[in-house]
Amino acid sequence: MLIFPLINDLSRKIIHVDMDAFFAAIEVRDNPSLKGKPVIIGADPRLSGGRGVVSTCSYEARAFGIHSAMSSKEAYERCPQAVFISGNYDKYQEIGLQVREIFHRYTDLVEPMSIDEAYLDVTENKLGITSAVKIAKLIQYDIWKELHLTASAGVSYNKFLAKIASDMEKPHGLTLIKPEDAVPVLASLPVEKFHGVGKKTVEKLHQMGVYTGADLLDVSEMTLIDTFGRFGFDLYRKARGISNSPVKTNRIRKSIGKERTYRKLLYREEDALQELGKLCQKVAVSLTKHQKKGRTIVLKIRYGDFSTLTKRHSFSEATDQADRIEKEVRQIFEEVGQPEKGIRLLGVTVTNFK
Structure with a gap:
């Protein structure tokens, strides 16, 4: 039986920044009368014959169970008082580039995942700041001061944990996961909260009796590899806080x-x-x-x-x-x-x- 070594790179300082309800937040910023209302970016089903899909929505709309990729018709049924806005994607892209420019003030090791989120490696940064948490706070401050928008940030020693951290306190949150806290934090999470674990994988894990990170720790590496292939290899390590993928600045989606x-x-x-x-x-x-x-x-x-x-x-x-x-x-x-x-x-x- 092959034995794969567990090598955990703790040398990096990674920040994951995720804009809060980005498209909807821009519309509320530019039209203050929308503040506090359930705002949905997507075609109004009353004008589109019931067709269309939700791009994103405000936190007020999410309280009704509305989420991206939901049909506009279902969103309307859940929240008839919602304000539907078709969206101005050229404007969103322009503001997304302004956010990215703020990232590059601190480091050029930026891996955009989409228009509203990115990973930053600030191990060595342009300002010589040793604290990644301080850099994350400065980025949040710059975004708010210059663009009047909020972002949530996660800080850790790898991308996987930084992403999990940024989801833990929204909106406008900042969470740090230290090396010694990684396994306890992951152990307490349901497996569906593990970034990269999709619905089909969750179903298989549940069939195996695995519902949390703690349950995952009890499954052998070879069992996970036999069940999930290469992803099982990664999953075994992620449950232990190990994910050594670097920030890639030239990521091209084809x-x-x-x-x-x-x-x-x-x-x-x-x-x-x-x-x-x-x-x-x-x-x-x-x-x-x-x-x-x-x-x-x-x-x-x-x-x-x-x-x-x-x-x-x-x-x-x-x-x-x-x-x-x-x-x-x-x-x-x-x-x-x-x-x-x-x-x-x-x-x-x-x-x-x-």
């Missing part, structure tokens, strides 16, 4: 996609098209968040016999709109889909970015 596996096979065309519509909405939200527009759409279908079909279609004008993506996906599916075979998995990807 595609954005979503897929879902179905326990019960889909045999009806209308069911498959409904599921594809949901995937298209999620892809559109992710495209907007990552400031991407693509010219090529890829449909992936895996059938009950595990045979897999992929079909792509390209067009001249790049898009990030759910309706446009769904129109192309439906057309592809109607040409090549064979729901009578039983569909096990559906996936939608947009690539060939502008």
